[in-house]
Amino acid sequence: MKDEIEIFRGFIRKKGLRNTPERETIIKEIFATSEHFDVDELYLRLKRKRKKISKPSIYRLIPLLLEAGLIQEAYFEDGHFHYEHIYGDELHCHLRCLECGKTIEFKEKSLKRLEGSLAEEYDFLIKGHKLEVFGYCSKCVKK
Amino acid sequence: MKDEIEIFRGFIRKKGLRNTPERETIIKEIFATSEHFDVDELYLRLKRKRKKISKPSIYRLIPLLLEAGLIQEAYFEDGHFHYEHIYGDELHCHLRCLECGKTIEFKEKSLKRLEGSLAEEYDFLIKGHKLEVFGYCSKCVKK
DNA sequence: GTATGTGCAAATCATTTGCATTCTC
DNA sequence: GAGAATGCAAATGATTTGCACATAC
Numbered sequence A, B: 001m002k003d004e005i006e007i008f009r010g011f012i013r014k015k016g017l018r019n020t021p022e023r024e025t026i027i028k029e030i031f032a033t034s035e036h037f038d039v040d041e042l043y044l045r046l047k048r049k050r051k052k053i054s055k056p057s058i059y060r061l062i063p064l065l066l067e068a069g070l071i072q073e074a075y076f077e078d079g080h081f082h083y084e085h086i087y088g089d090e091l092h093c094h095l096r097c098l099e100c101g102k103t104i105e106f107k108e109k110s111l112k113r114l115e116g117s118l119a120e121e122y123d124f125l126i127k128g129h130k131l132e133v134f135g136y137c138s139k140c141v142k143k
Numbered sequence C: 001g002t003a004t005g006t007g008c009a010a011a012t013c014a015t016t017t018g019c020a021t022t023c024t025c
Numbered sequence D: 001g002a003g004a005a006t007g008c009a010a011a012t013g014a015t016t017t018g019c020a021c022a023t024a025c
Helices: A002-015 A021-031 A039-048 A055-067 A110-122 A138-142 B002-015 B021-031 B039-048 B055-067 B110-122 B138-142
Strands: A071-077 A080-085 A093-097 A103-106 A124-137 B071-077 B080-085 B093-097 B103-106 B124-137
Touching: A002 A021, A002 A055, A021 A039, A021 A055, A021 A080, A039 A055, A039 A080, A055 A071, A071 A093, A071 A124, A110 A124, A110 B110, A110 B124, A124 A138, A124 B110, B002 B021, B002 B055, B021 B039, B021 B055, B021 B080, B039 B055, B055 B071, B071 B093, B071 B124, B110 B124, B124 B138
Parallel strands: A093 A124, B093 B124
Antiparallel strands: A071 A080, A093 A103, A124 B124, B071 B080, B093 B103
């Protein structure tokens, strides 16, 4: 948990921006669980803990966390994004049920190789990837 | 172009819904180019051609086209989804520049195999996948 | 000290919905 | 003829913005 804060501090310094207790509070809360989160839910979690953080502050922080590589968009559902934090290099891929929303995370190491060949073929500096596989889980197929 | 309409008619019939000239007009316009599209842009394209189609009709059609497997969400940008149509089984993957938005499509056949192994491992009926790789194109790296 | 960040309330914008009317099957 | 689909206008809900105040560097 220390790590993410340190990474963020370094990121902020490099960008010439300023860190604030609000931002650190939000980041700590994001990394307090390993769950996915969305803005509203994160806001409520903070509220429950009597932290006085406004939603705009969360919305303003998210692009920074994305850019710093600390979180990524996991999927879009119910009209808004759901995010997840990234542990080092380990990007998750998601398998989701279109019916019940059940989500399974898996790793796919072959995508690293794919990134390498895309970088070369198209002359891109690759920063990451997002793979979503969707279908119906066994329970929902039975219905 | 005939094909997509035929597929849609079959889909509608199977679901016990009704087809309408409005729906066919929208579908024809979607498939009139090979470009990505978003709702607003599609609406304007139709308007330019003096087709009297309302936005809600487009919004109401999209879930059906997704379910029928005729289009898929390509990426989310500027606050809304961008869609693309699918030719048969050929799902595209996207390589996008985070700076200028330049998008390159590519195919990755290994994902079919991955779908198979996920289906088995997690007992899912797989309907598709979406892979987005992002980074910076050479032009934007130079800046 | 200055420019950045915060919280609030108001604005924005994509999407959805209620409803009367029209149309498909 | 019954149930769906359409268009319109209004509602919704996530996100953004303007602004006055607070605060990090």
